[in-house]
Amino acid sequence: MAEGGPGVDGSAAVMVNSMTKSYGSTVAVAGIDLRIEYGQVFALLGPNGAGKTTTVEILEGYRRRDGGEVSVLGLDPGRQGAALKPRIGIVLQSTGVDRYLTVAETVAMYSSYYPHPRPVDEVIELVGLAEKRTSRVVKLSGGQQRRLDVAIALAGDPDLLFLDEPTTGFDPSARREAWQVVKNLASLGKTVLLTTHYMDEAQYLADRVAVIAAGRIVAEGTPAAIAGRDTIRPRLRYRPPAGATPPAELTGPPNTDGWIEVVPEDLTTALHQLTGWAIEHGVALDDLQILRPSLEEVYLQLTGDAAPVEVTS
Protein backbone atom coordinates (compact mmCIF):
# COMPACT_ATOMS: atom_id res chain seq x y z
CA MET A 1 0.00 0.00 0.00
CA ALA A 2 1.35 3.40 -0.95
CA GLU A 3 1.39 5.87 1.90
CA GLY A 4 0.52 9.49 1.14
CA GLY A 5 1.49 10.44 4.66
CA PRO A 6 -0.97 10.62 7.51
CA GLY A 7 -3.04 13.70 8.08
CA VAL A 8 -2.14 16.18 10.73
CA ASP A 9 -3.49 15.24 14.17
CA GLY A 10 -4.22 11.74 12.92
CA SER A 11 -7.07 12.81 10.67
CA ALA A 12 -7.96 10.75 7.62
CA ALA A 13 -8.54 11.79 4.02
CA VAL A 14 -12.23 11.07 4.35
CA MET A 15 -14.17 10.92 7.60
CA VAL A 16 -17.90 10.36 7.59
CA ASN A 17 -20.06 10.15 10.66
CA SER A 18 -23.74 9.13 10.69
CA MET A 19 -24.34 10.66 7.28
CA THR A 20 -27.93 10.57 6.04
CA LYS A 21 -29.66 11.57 2.84
CA SER A 22 -33.22 11.11 1.60
CA TYR A 23 -34.90 12.01 -1.64
CA GLY A 24 -38.45 12.78 -0.65
CA SER A 25 -39.60 9.73 1.29
CA THR A 26 -36.89 7.49 -0.19
CA VAL A 27 -33.96 6.98 2.12
CA ALA A 28 -30.78 6.77 0.01
CA VAL A 29 -28.21 6.89 2.80
CA ALA A 30 -29.39 5.73 6.20
CA GLY A 31 -26.56 6.83 8.46
CA ILE A 32 -23.15 5.64 7.38
CA ASP A 33 -19.67 5.96 8.85
CA LEU A 34 -16.51 5.82 6.77
CA ARG A 35 -12.86 6.44 7.35
CA ILE A 36 -10.39 6.48 4.46
CA GLU A 37 -6.73 6.95 5.32
CA TYR A 38 -4.40 9.02 3.18
CA GLY A 39 -2.84 6.96 0.40
CA GLN A 40 -5.46 4.26 0.60
CA VAL A 41 -7.43 2.77 -2.26
CA PHE A 42 -10.88 2.31 -0.81
CA ALA A 43 -13.70 0.49 -2.59
CA LEU A 44 -17.33 1.09 -1.84
CA LEU A 45 -19.02 -2.07 -2.96
CA GLY A 46 -22.73 -2.49 -3.39
CA PRO A 47 -25.56 -3.33 -5.73
CA ASN A 48 -27.29 -0.72 -7.85
CA GLY A 49 -29.42 1.58 -5.75
CA ALA A 50 -27.53 0.82 -2.55
CA GLY A 51 -26.51 4.44 -2.04
CA LYS A 52 -22.99 4.34 -3.48
CA THR A 53 -23.37 7.23 -5.88
CA THR A 54 -25.34 9.35 -3.43
CA THR A 55 -22.61 8.84 -0.82
CA VAL A 56 -19.84 9.70 -3.24
CA GLU A 57 -21.68 12.71 -4.65
CA ILE A 58 -22.14 14.13 -1.17
CA LEU A 59 -18.40 13.78 -0.57
CA GLU A 60 -17.70 15.45 -3.94
CA GLY A 61 -19.97 18.36 -3.11
CA TYR A 62 -22.66 17.68 -5.70
CA ARG A 63 -25.33 16.82 -3.15
CA ARG A 64 -26.14 18.16 0.29
CA ARG A 65 -26.40 15.69 3.10
CA ASP A 66 -29.41 15.78 5.39
CA GLY A 67 -27.45 14.98 8.53
CA GLY A 68 -24.20 13.75 10.01
CA GLU A 69 -20.63 14.96 9.79
CA VAL A 70 -18.45 14.83 6.73
CA SER A 71 -14.82 15.81 6.36
CA VAL A 72 -12.99 15.46 3.04
CA LEU A 73 -9.32 16.47 3.17
CA GLY A 74 -10.24 18.34 6.34
CA LEU A 75 -12.98 20.34 4.61
CA ASP A 76 -16.76 20.18 4.66
CA PRO A 77 -17.85 19.57 1.05
CA GLY A 78 -21.26 21.10 1.81
CA ARG A 79 -19.87 24.46 2.88
CA GLN A 80 -16.26 24.59 1.67
CA GLY A 81 -16.71 23.33 -1.88
CA ALA A 82 -14.64 26.15 -3.38
CA ALA A 83 -11.64 25.23 -1.23
CA LEU A 84 -12.14 21.51 -1.81
CA LYS A 85 -12.57 21.44 -5.59
CA PRO A 86 -8.93 22.27 -6.46
CA ARG A 87 -7.78 19.31 -4.37
CA ILE A 88 -10.04 16.55 -5.65
CA GLY A 89 -10.47 14.80 -8.97
CA ILE A 90 -13.79 13.31 -9.99
CA VAL A 91 -14.64 10.56 -12.44
CA LEU A 92 -18.41 10.50 -12.59
CA GLN A 93 -20.42 7.49 -13.61
CA SER A 94 -21.33 8.99 -16.94
CA THR A 95 -19.93 12.23 -18.19
CA GLY A 96 -19.13 13.63 -21.56
CA VAL A 97 -16.56 16.03 -22.81
CA ASP A 98 -16.64 18.39 -25.72
CA ARG A 99 -16.44 16.04 -28.65
CA TYR A 100 -14.61 18.35 -30.99
CA LEU A 101 -11.49 18.95 -28.91
CA THR A 102 -8.48 16.66 -29.04
CA VAL A 103 -7.29 14.59 -26.10
CA ALA A 104 -4.42 16.98 -25.41
CA GLU A 105 -6.64 20.06 -25.73
CA THR A 106 -9.23 18.58 -23.41
CA VAL A 107 -6.70 17.75 -20.71
CA ALA A 108 -5.03 21.15 -21.16
CA MET A 109 -8.38 22.91 -20.81
CA TYR A 110 -9.23 21.16 -17.56
CA SER A 111 -5.65 21.66 -16.30
CA SER A 112 -6.08 25.39 -16.75
CA TYR A 113 -8.84 25.40 -14.13
CA TYR A 114 -6.46 24.29 -11.37
CA PRO A 115 -3.89 26.24 -9.40
CA HIS A 116 -1.19 23.54 -9.53
CA PRO A 117 -1.87 21.28 -12.49
CA ARG A 118 0.12 18.23 -13.42
CA PRO A 119 1.92 18.54 -16.77
CA VAL A 120 -0.52 17.64 -19.55
CA ASP A 121 1.76 15.16 -21.30
CA GLU A 122 2.52 13.40 -18.05
CA VAL A 123 -1.18 12.95 -17.32
CA ILE A 124 -1.85 11.62 -20.82
CA GLU A 125 1.07 9.22 -20.47
CA LEU A 126 -0.17 8.05 -17.08
CA VAL A 127 -3.53 6.92 -18.48
CA GLY A 128 -1.92 5.42 -21.58
CA LEU A 129 -3.36 7.76 -24.18
CA ALA A 130 -0.05 9.10 -25.48
CA GLU A 131 -0.59 7.87 -29.02
CA LYS A 132 -4.08 9.42 -29.02
CA ARG A 133 -2.87 12.89 -28.00
CA THR A 134 -4.01 14.61 -31.16
CA SER A 135 -7.16 12.54 -31.74
CA ARG A 136 -10.50 14.20 -31.36
CA VAL A 137 -12.49 12.90 -28.42
CA VAL A 138 -15.26 11.73 -30.75
CA LYS A 139 -12.83 9.19 -32.25
CA LEU A 140 -11.95 7.42 -28.99
CA SER A 141 -13.25 3.99 -28.01
CA GLY A 142 -15.31 3.58 -24.86
CA GLY A 143 -12.33 2.40 -22.85
CA GLN A 144 -10.20 5.25 -24.14
CA GLN A 145 -12.89 7.80 -23.27
CA ARG A 146 -12.98 6.42 -19.74
CA ARG A 147 -9.21 6.79 -19.52
CA LEU A 148 -9.64 10.36 -20.71
CA ASP A 149 -12.12 10.82 -17.84
CA VAL A 150 -9.40 9.69 -15.46
CA ALA A 151 -6.89 11.98 -17.17
CA ILE A 152 -9.22 14.94 -16.67
CA ALA A 153 -9.70 14.01 -13.03
CA LEU A 154 -5.90 13.90 -12.65
CA ALA A 155 -5.28 17.16 -14.47
CA GLY A 156 -5.30 19.25 -11.33
CA ASP A 157 -2.94 16.86 -9.52
CA PRO A 158 -5.54 16.11 -6.84
CA ASP A 159 -4.82 14.58 -3.43
CA LEU A 160 -8.02 12.55 -3.56
CA LEU A 161 -9.68 10.86 -6.51
CA PHE A 162 -13.27 9.72 -6.78
CA LEU A 163 -13.94 6.98 -9.31
CA ASP A 164 -17.63 6.17 -9.61
CA GLU A 165 -17.96 2.77 -11.28
CA PRO A 166 -14.92 3.33 -13.44
CA THR A 167 -15.28 0.13 -15.48
CA THR A 168 -19.02 -0.49 -15.76
CA GLY A 169 -19.85 -1.54 -19.30
CA PHE A 170 -16.26 -2.37 -20.21
CA ASP A 171 -15.08 -5.40 -22.07
CA PRO A 172 -12.49 -7.49 -20.15
CA SER A 173 -9.44 -5.97 -21.83
CA ALA A 174 -10.65 -2.41 -21.28
CA ARG A 175 -11.23 -3.28 -17.63
CA ARG A 176 -7.67 -4.57 -17.30
CA GLU A 177 -6.40 -1.34 -18.82
CA ALA A 178 -8.48 0.75 -16.44
CA TRP A 179 -7.26 -1.28 -13.49
CA GLN A 180 -3.69 -0.64 -14.49
CA VAL A 181 -4.43 3.09 -14.47
CA VAL A 182 -5.84 2.87 -10.96
CA LYS A 183 -2.80 0.89 -9.84
CA ASN A 184 -0.65 3.68 -11.28
CA LEU A 185 -2.60 6.23 -9.25
CA ALA A 186 -2.11 4.23 -6.09
CA SER A 187 1.62 4.12 -6.74
CA LEU A 188 1.60 7.93 -6.91
CA GLY A 189 0.36 7.94 -3.34
CA LYS A 190 -3.08 9.30 -4.23
CA THR A 191 -6.02 8.49 -2.04
CA VAL A 192 -8.66 6.81 -4.17
CA LEU A 193 -12.32 6.19 -3.40
CA LEU A 194 -13.90 3.96 -5.98
CA THR A 195 -17.36 2.52 -6.18
CA THR A 196 -18.03 -0.71 -7.97
CA HIS A 197 -20.36 -3.66 -8.09
CA TYR A 198 -17.62 -5.96 -9.36
CA MET A 199 -16.06 -8.15 -6.67
CA ASP A 200 -12.91 -8.86 -8.64
CA GLU A 201 -12.39 -5.15 -9.13
CA ALA A 202 -12.56 -4.46 -5.40
CA GLN A 203 -10.37 -7.47 -4.67
CA TYR A 204 -7.73 -6.48 -7.20
CA LEU A 205 -7.59 -2.75 -6.57
CA ALA A 206 -8.62 -1.93 -3.05
CA ASP A 207 -6.70 -1.82 0.21
CA ARG A 208 -9.98 -1.67 2.04
CA VAL A 209 -13.54 -2.47 1.11
CA ALA A 210 -16.86 -1.37 2.56
CA VAL A 211 -20.02 -3.15 1.50
CA ILE A 212 -23.05 -0.90 1.29
CA ALA A 213 -26.60 -2.20 1.08
CA ALA A 214 -29.84 -0.25 1.38
CA GLY A 215 -27.99 2.87 2.46
CA ARG A 216 -25.98 1.24 5.25
CA ILE A 217 -22.44 -0.06 5.55
CA VAL A 218 -22.91 -3.75 6.32
CA ALA A 219 -19.25 -4.79 6.43
CA GLU A 220 -15.88 -3.16 6.23
CA GLY A 221 -12.34 -4.49 6.10
CA THR A 222 -9.56 -5.64 3.81
CA PRO A 223 -10.72 -7.63 0.79
CA ALA A 224 -9.09 -10.74 2.25
CA ALA A 225 -10.61 -10.48 5.70
CA ILE A 226 -13.95 -8.78 5.18
CA ALA A 227 -16.85 -10.36 7.08
CA GLY A 228 -14.57 -13.01 8.57
CA ARG A 229 -13.50 -14.44 5.22
CA ASP A 230 -10.09 -15.28 6.68
CA THR A 231 -11.35 -16.87 9.87
CA ILE A 232 -14.22 -18.93 8.54
CA ARG A 233 -13.17 -22.60 8.43
CA PRO A 234 -12.42 -23.71 4.87
CA ARG A 235 -14.48 -26.36 3.16
CA LEU A 236 -13.06 -29.49 1.65
CA ARG A 237 -14.75 -30.58 -1.53
CA TYR A 238 -14.01 -33.68 -3.58
CA ARG A 239 -15.60 -36.17 -5.92
CA PRO A 240 -14.80 -39.82 -5.28
CA PRO A 241 -15.15 -42.27 -8.16
CA ALA A 242 -18.36 -44.26 -8.20
CA GLY A 243 -18.33 -47.18 -5.79
CA ALA A 244 -15.55 -45.83 -3.54
CA THR A 245 -16.33 -45.43 0.16
CA PRO A 246 -14.35 -42.60 1.76
CA PRO A 247 -13.62 -42.50 5.51
CA ALA A 248 -16.86 -42.07 7.45
CA GLU A 249 -15.83 -38.79 9.20
CA LEU A 250 -14.97 -37.22 5.83
CA THR A 251 -18.09 -38.10 3.96
CA GLY A 252 -21.62 -36.92 3.58
CA PRO A 253 -24.45 -37.03 1.10
CA PRO A 254 -23.04 -36.27 -2.37
CA ASN A 255 -24.79 -33.65 -4.49
CA THR A 256 -26.27 -34.47 -7.88
CA ASP A 257 -22.89 -34.22 -9.56
CA GLY A 258 -21.35 -36.59 -7.02
CA TRP A 259 -19.45 -33.90 -5.07
CA ILE A 260 -19.01 -34.33 -1.34
CA GLU A 261 -18.46 -31.25 0.78
CA VAL A 262 -17.29 -31.23 4.39
CA VAL A 263 -16.04 -28.61 6.83
CA PRO A 264 -13.30 -30.44 8.73
CA GLU A 265 -12.15 -29.58 12.25
CA ASP A 266 -8.54 -29.45 11.09
CA LEU A 267 -7.80 -29.12 7.42
CA THR A 268 -4.28 -30.59 7.45
CA THR A 269 -5.35 -33.71 9.32
CA ALA A 270 -8.36 -34.16 7.10
CA LEU A 271 -6.29 -33.83 3.92
CA HIS A 272 -3.77 -36.33 5.21
CA GLN A 273 -6.51 -38.74 6.10
CA LEU A 274 -8.31 -38.37 2.78
CA THR A 275 -5.26 -38.68 0.55
CA GLY A 276 -3.96 -41.55 2.69
CA TRP A 277 -7.24 -43.37 2.18
CA ALA A 278 -7.13 -42.69 -1.58
CA ILE A 279 -3.61 -44.09 -1.96
CA GLU A 280 -4.39 -47.09 0.22
CA HIS A 281 -7.43 -47.99 -1.84
CA GLY A 282 -5.96 -47.02 -5.19
CA VAL A 283 -8.62 -44.34 -5.66
CA ALA A 284 -7.88 -41.43 -8.02
CA LEU A 285 -8.97 -38.11 -6.45
CA ASP A 286 -8.81 -35.96 -9.57
CA ASP A 287 -11.40 -33.51 -8.24
CA LEU A 288 -10.24 -32.08 -4.92
CA GLN A 289 -10.75 -28.49 -3.79
CA ILE A 290 -10.23 -26.37 -0.69
CA LEU A 291 -12.68 -23.49 -0.55
CA ARG A 292 -12.96 -20.26 1.38
CA PRO A 293 -15.96 -18.00 0.95
CA SER A 294 -15.23 -15.83 -2.07
CA LEU A 295 -15.69 -12.08 -1.80
CA GLU A 296 -18.67 -12.60 -4.02
CA GLU A 297 -20.30 -15.06 -1.63
CA VAL A 298 -19.67 -12.75 1.30
CA TYR A 299 -21.06 -9.88 -0.67
CA LEU A 300 -24.20 -11.70 -1.75
CA GLN A 301 -24.80 -12.82 1.77
CA LEU A 302 -24.31 -9.31 3.12
CA THR A 303 -26.44 -7.60 0.53
CA GLY A 304 -29.22 -10.10 1.12
CA ASP A 305 -29.16 -11.43 -2.38
CA ALA A 306 -28.02 -14.91 -1.46
CA ALA A 307 -28.57 -16.59 -4.78
CA PRO A 308 -26.51 -19.77 -5.13
CA VAL A 309 -23.31 -19.16 -7.03
CA GLU A 310 -20.82 -21.48 -8.61
CA VAL A 311 -17.93 -21.50 -6.21
CA THR A 312 -14.32 -21.56 -7.23
CA SER A 313 -11.32 -21.50 -4.99
Add this chain to the structure above:
Amino acid sequence: MRAATMTLNQVRYVDKAFWRNPASAFFTFAFPLMFLVIFTALLGNGDIVVAGRQISLSTYYVAGMASFAVITACYNNIAISLTFQRDLGVLKRTHGTPLPAGVYLTARVIHALLVSVLLVAITVAFGAVLYDADVPQGATLLRFLVVLAVGAASFCALGFAVTAVIPNADAAAPIVNATILPLLFLSGIFIPIGDNAPAWLVWIARVFPVKHFADGIAAGFIGTPLNWTDVLVVGAWGAAGLLLAVRYFSWEPRT
Protein backbone atom coordinates in the same frame (compact mmCIF):
# COMPACT_ATOMS: atom_id res chain seq x y z
CA MET B 1 -7.58 39.48 -12.95
CA ARG B 2 -7.34 35.70 -12.74
CA ALA B 3 -11.05 35.50 -13.59
CA ALA B 4 -10.44 37.58 -16.73
CA THR B 5 -7.57 35.34 -17.84
CA MET B 6 -9.59 32.24 -17.13
CA THR B 7 -12.54 33.63 -19.08
CA LEU B 8 -10.45 34.46 -22.16
CA ASN B 9 -8.77 31.08 -21.94
CA GLN B 10 -12.18 29.42 -21.84
CA VAL B 11 -13.40 31.50 -24.82
CA ARG B 12 -10.51 30.02 -26.83
CA TYR B 13 -11.67 26.46 -26.19
CA VAL B 14 -15.33 27.30 -26.83
CA ASP B 15 -14.23 28.86 -30.10
CA LYS B 16 -12.17 25.83 -31.14
CA ALA B 17 -15.04 23.46 -30.45
CA PHE B 18 -17.50 25.78 -32.22
CA TRP B 19 -15.64 25.87 -35.50
CA ARG B 20 -15.01 22.14 -35.50
CA ASN B 21 -18.69 21.36 -35.09
CA PRO B 22 -19.88 21.40 -38.69
CA ALA B 23 -23.55 21.74 -37.80
CA SER B 24 -23.26 24.70 -35.48
CA ALA B 25 -20.68 26.59 -37.50
CA PHE B 26 -22.26 26.02 -40.89
CA PHE B 27 -25.88 26.69 -40.01
CA THR B 28 -25.14 29.65 -37.81
CA PHE B 29 -23.41 31.33 -40.72
CA ALA B 30 -25.26 29.90 -43.69
CA PHE B 31 -28.86 30.46 -42.57
CA PRO B 32 -28.93 34.24 -42.35
CA LEU B 33 -27.17 34.60 -45.71
CA MET B 34 -29.41 31.99 -47.30
CA PHE B 35 -32.53 33.74 -46.00
CA LEU B 36 -31.16 37.09 -47.12
CA VAL B 37 -30.79 35.79 -50.65
CA ILE B 38 -34.20 34.09 -50.66
CA PHE B 39 -36.20 36.96 -49.16
CA THR B 40 -34.49 39.59 -51.24
CA ALA B 41 -35.04 37.55 -54.39
CA LEU B 42 -38.71 36.92 -53.59
CA LEU B 43 -39.76 40.15 -51.94
CA GLY B 44 -36.84 42.48 -52.28
CA ASN B 45 -37.94 44.64 -55.20
CA GLY B 46 -39.19 48.08 -54.40
CA ASP B 47 -39.19 50.32 -51.40
CA ILE B 48 -40.74 50.36 -47.99
CA VAL B 49 -41.44 53.15 -45.56
CA VAL B 50 -39.84 52.57 -42.18
CA ALA B 51 -39.99 55.15 -39.42
CA GLY B 52 -41.08 57.76 -41.94
CA ARG B 53 -38.20 57.11 -44.30
CA GLN B 54 -38.35 55.39 -47.60
CA ILE B 55 -35.75 52.65 -47.91
CA SER B 56 -35.16 49.79 -50.33
CA LEU B 57 -36.49 46.43 -49.29
CA SER B 58 -33.03 44.94 -49.69
CA THR B 59 -31.71 47.25 -46.98
CA TYR B 60 -34.70 46.22 -44.87
CA TYR B 61 -33.74 42.59 -45.27
CA VAL B 62 -30.07 43.15 -44.56
CA ALA B 63 -31.11 44.71 -41.25
CA GLY B 64 -33.60 41.93 -40.58
CA MET B 65 -31.15 39.16 -41.31
CA ALA B 66 -28.49 40.84 -39.16
CA SER B 67 -30.96 40.70 -36.24
CA PHE B 68 -31.87 37.13 -37.12
CA ALA B 69 -28.19 36.14 -37.19
CA VAL B 70 -27.56 37.58 -33.74
CA ILE B 71 -30.63 35.91 -32.26
CA THR B 72 -29.61 32.55 -33.76
CA ALA B 73 -26.01 32.82 -32.59
CA CYS B 74 -27.02 33.81 -29.08
CA TYR B 75 -30.44 32.52 -28.10
CA ASN B 76 -30.68 29.38 -30.25
CA ASN B 77 -27.04 28.32 -30.10
CA ILE B 78 -26.61 28.84 -26.38
CA ALA B 79 -29.88 27.16 -25.43
CA ILE B 80 -29.38 24.14 -27.68
CA SER B 81 -25.68 23.56 -27.11
CA LEU B 82 -25.93 24.04 -23.34
CA THR B 83 -28.79 21.55 -23.17
CA PHE B 84 -26.67 19.02 -25.05
CA GLN B 85 -23.72 19.67 -22.78
CA ARG B 86 -25.95 19.38 -19.75
CA ASP B 87 -27.33 16.02 -20.94
CA LEU B 88 -23.88 14.72 -21.85
CA GLY B 89 -22.65 15.53 -18.36
CA VAL B 90 -20.15 18.14 -19.53
CA LEU B 91 -21.74 20.77 -17.31
CA LYS B 92 -21.75 18.48 -14.28
CA ARG B 93 -18.10 17.66 -14.81
CA THR B 94 -17.21 21.32 -15.17
CA HIS B 95 -19.17 22.09 -12.02
CA GLY B 96 -16.92 19.65 -10.13
CA THR B 97 -13.79 21.62 -11.05
CA PRO B 98 -12.58 24.87 -9.49
CA LEU B 99 -13.65 26.82 -12.61
CA PRO B 100 -16.18 29.39 -11.35
CA ALA B 101 -19.64 28.97 -12.89
CA GLY B 102 -19.63 32.66 -13.83
CA VAL B 103 -16.42 32.26 -15.82
CA TYR B 104 -17.80 29.31 -17.75
CA LEU B 105 -21.04 31.07 -18.66
CA THR B 106 -19.43 34.44 -19.33
CA ALA B 107 -17.07 32.74 -21.77
CA ARG B 108 -20.12 31.43 -23.63
CA VAL B 109 -21.61 34.94 -23.77
CA ILE B 110 -18.37 36.51 -25.00
CA HIS B 111 -18.00 33.86 -27.64
CA ALA B 112 -21.59 34.33 -28.82
CA LEU B 113 -20.98 38.08 -28.91
CA LEU B 114 -17.87 37.64 -31.07
CA VAL B 115 -19.72 35.31 -33.42
CA SER B 116 -22.56 37.85 -33.60
CA VAL B 117 -20.24 40.69 -34.56
CA LEU B 118 -18.67 38.51 -37.24
CA LEU B 119 -22.08 37.42 -38.53
CA VAL B 120 -23.40 40.96 -38.69
CA ALA B 121 -20.22 42.11 -40.46
CA ILE B 122 -20.61 39.35 -43.03
CA THR B 123 -24.31 40.05 -43.52
CA VAL B 124 -23.67 43.77 -43.92
CA ALA B 125 -20.78 43.25 -46.33
CA PHE B 126 -22.85 40.76 -48.31
CA GLY B 127 -25.76 43.19 -48.43
CA ALA B 128 -23.60 46.16 -49.35
CA VAL B 129 -21.91 44.35 -52.21
CA LEU B 130 -24.90 42.49 -53.64
CA TYR B 131 -27.86 44.66 -52.73
CA ASP B 132 -26.43 48.14 -52.30
CA ALA B 133 -27.61 48.22 -48.72
CA ASP B 134 -26.51 51.09 -46.50
CA VAL B 135 -23.74 50.45 -43.99
CA PRO B 136 -23.76 52.09 -40.54
CA GLN B 137 -20.97 54.65 -40.13
CA GLY B 138 -19.54 57.06 -37.57
CA ALA B 139 -21.71 57.79 -34.54
CA THR B 140 -24.44 55.59 -35.99
CA LEU B 141 -22.00 52.70 -36.03
CA LEU B 142 -21.21 53.24 -32.34
CA ARG B 143 -24.89 53.27 -31.39
CA PHE B 144 -25.37 50.25 -33.60
CA LEU B 145 -22.65 48.38 -31.73
CA VAL B 146 -24.26 49.25 -28.41
CA VAL B 147 -27.56 47.80 -29.63
CA LEU B 148 -25.71 44.76 -30.90
CA ALA B 149 -23.88 44.17 -27.61
CA VAL B 150 -26.94 44.67 -25.39
CA GLY B 151 -29.03 42.50 -27.71
CA ALA B 152 -26.50 39.69 -27.96
CA ALA B 153 -25.96 39.58 -24.20
CA SER B 154 -29.70 39.66 -23.52
CA PHE B 155 -30.48 36.89 -25.97
CA CYS B 156 -27.69 34.82 -24.41
CA ALA B 157 -29.25 35.34 -20.99
CA LEU B 158 -32.64 34.28 -22.36
CA GLY B 159 -30.93 31.25 -23.90
CA PHE B 160 -29.59 30.28 -20.46
CA ALA B 161 -33.03 30.81 -18.93
CA VAL B 162 -34.92 28.71 -21.46
CA THR B 163 -32.73 25.66 -20.75
CA ALA B 164 -34.60 25.43 -17.45
CA VAL B 165 -37.79 24.39 -19.27
CA ILE B 166 -36.05 22.09 -21.77
CA PRO B 167 -36.33 18.57 -20.33
CA ASN B 168 -33.70 16.92 -22.52
CA ALA B 169 -31.52 17.41 -25.57
CA ASP B 170 -34.13 15.95 -27.94
CA ALA B 171 -36.54 18.66 -26.93
CA ALA B 172 -34.02 21.47 -27.26
CA ALA B 173 -34.45 22.45 -30.89
CA PRO B 174 -38.27 22.16 -30.94
CA ILE B 175 -38.67 24.24 -27.79
CA VAL B 176 -36.18 26.86 -28.91
CA ASN B 177 -37.87 27.17 -32.30
CA ALA B 178 -41.34 27.22 -30.79
CA THR B 179 -40.36 30.13 -28.59
CA ILE B 180 -38.48 32.18 -31.16
CA LEU B 181 -40.03 31.54 -34.61
CA PRO B 182 -43.45 33.10 -33.93
CA LEU B 183 -41.73 36.17 -32.51
CA LEU B 184 -39.46 36.45 -35.54
CA PHE B 185 -42.55 36.53 -37.78
CA LEU B 186 -44.52 38.88 -35.53
CA SER B 187 -41.58 41.22 -35.32
CA GLY B 188 -41.20 41.68 -39.06
CA ILE B 189 -37.88 39.88 -39.37
CA PHE B 190 -39.03 37.83 -42.36
CA ILE B 191 -42.03 39.78 -43.65
CA PRO B 192 -42.45 43.52 -43.16
CA ILE B 193 -45.35 44.35 -40.86
CA GLY B 194 -47.47 46.88 -42.71
CA ASP B 195 -49.59 49.69 -41.28
CA ASN B 196 -52.74 47.65 -41.63
CA ALA B 197 -51.48 44.77 -39.48
CA PRO B 198 -53.95 43.80 -36.73
CA ALA B 199 -53.42 45.78 -33.56
CA TRP B 200 -53.23 42.71 -31.29
CA LEU B 201 -50.36 41.35 -33.36
CA VAL B 202 -48.45 44.61 -33.12
CA TRP B 203 -49.00 44.67 -29.38
CA ILE B 204 -47.75 41.14 -28.87
CA ALA B 205 -44.63 42.01 -30.82
CA ARG B 206 -44.15 45.11 -28.67
CA VAL B 207 -44.13 43.14 -25.44
CA PHE B 208 -41.30 40.83 -26.49
CA PRO B 209 -37.67 41.78 -27.12
CA VAL B 210 -37.28 40.64 -30.75
CA LYS B 211 -39.04 43.61 -32.33
CA HIS B 212 -37.23 46.14 -30.16
CA PHE B 213 -33.91 44.57 -30.98
CA ALA B 214 -34.71 44.46 -34.71
CA ASP B 215 -35.81 48.11 -34.64
CA GLY B 216 -32.60 49.09 -32.90
CA ILE B 217 -30.50 47.23 -35.46
CA ALA B 218 -32.56 48.65 -38.34
CA ALA B 219 -31.98 52.19 -37.06
CA GLY B 220 -28.28 51.66 -37.70
CA PHE B 221 -28.89 50.79 -41.34
CA ILE B 222 -31.56 53.34 -42.09
CA GLY B 223 -29.91 56.16 -40.23
CA THR B 224 -32.99 57.06 -38.22
CA PRO B 225 -32.43 58.13 -34.62
CA LEU B 226 -32.06 55.20 -32.28
CA ASN B 227 -34.96 54.83 -29.90
CA TRP B 228 -33.26 54.11 -26.58
CA THR B 229 -36.46 52.63 -25.23
CA ASP B 230 -35.83 49.72 -27.57
CA VAL B 231 -32.44 49.13 -25.97
CA LEU B 232 -33.99 49.35 -22.51
CA VAL B 233 -36.71 46.83 -23.28
CA VAL B 234 -34.18 44.38 -24.72
CA GLY B 235 -31.91 44.91 -21.71
CA ALA B 236 -34.79 44.39 -19.30
CA TRP B 237 -35.64 41.07 -20.94
CA GLY B 238 -31.98 40.13 -20.72
CA ALA B 239 -31.87 41.00 -17.01
CA ALA B 240 -35.03 38.98 -16.38
CA GLY B 241 -33.50 36.07 -18.28
CA LEU B 242 -30.36 36.31 -16.21
CA LEU B 243 -32.32 36.27 -12.93
CA LEU B 244 -34.32 33.24 -14.05
CA ALA B 245 -31.14 31.52 -15.19
CA VAL B 246 -29.41 32.16 -11.87
CA ARG B 247 -32.40 30.68 -10.07
CA TYR B 248 -33.28 27.74 -12.31
CA PHE B 249 -30.22 26.84 -14.41
CA SER B 250 -29.25 23.21 -13.91
CA TRP B 251 -25.74 21.79 -14.20
CA GLU B 252 -27.00 18.24 -14.24
CA PRO B 253 -29.27 16.33 -16.62
CA ARG B 254 -32.87 16.87 -15.62
CA THR B 255 -33.94 13.24 -15.83
